[in-house]
Amino acid sequence: LLDNVHRDFFLANCALGFLYANSQEFADSTLDLVTDKTQMASALLGMARESWKKDDKDEALEILEEAWAILKSQREIETRDSKARNTLIASIATQFAGFGKTERALEIAAENQNAEQQMSALSQIAQILTVQKEDELARQAINEIPEFGDRLFALLAVSDTKNKLGEKDAAIELLDEAAGMTKMLPQPSSRSAVLNVIADRYVLHELPETARKVSQENLEVIAGIRDESNQAT
Secondary structure (H helix, E strand, C coil): CCCHHHHHHHHHHHHHHHHHCCCHHHHHHHHCCCCCHHHHHHHHHHHHHHHHHCCCHHHHHHHHHHHHHHHHCCCHHHCCCHHHHHHHHHHHHHHHHHCCCHHHHHHHHHCCCCHHHHHHHHHHHHHHHHHCCCHHHHHHHHHCCCCHHHHHHHHHHHHHHHHHCCCHHHHHHHHHHHHHHHHHCCCHHHHHHHHHHHHHHHHHCCCHHHHHHHHHHHHHHHHCCCCHHHHHC
């Protein structure tokens, strides 16, 4: 017999399997056997995505709201895996953005207690909004990221998204903006990490002279790092 942790994971995936096989009744009855709220919410997230694919958008949103309500109701004493729960919160937040519910997405992302997952969700939301041609809302999502350095990486991710959409000029413009903002980073090691990424992106955009300029600036920053290990990295 499977223990509770593996049992709920297995049942949640079985419920999704039945759904994909167009057996809604079996999917619902199997999901009823799941007791862990994280696994239950995870299965509901999958069901919401499936409903959206079938163009039943109202049902998809209803199921996604149910997934969030169940996960939010989970008490700390009931939580078996905090990391999995925080990751799922980020996934639900980004899915709301994908379903066109930006305000709900930002609201849920802000409730994530894990700073890394919160940043990841907000960055993904910004990228989704960029694809949806909602540049102002994408900028709002980036501005919600608490750490300035994380905001820069999110800005770079949006630049990459613009490039994938064929908007090369807009992508370079965001790259230029990020490059100018690095001076506001207080930690030399953080600034260097961002400059490395920016230089690499300029190379991808076939702007070698700009890449060289950023790299020279980075070498000056690296020279100011006191810790030899971080300097070597």
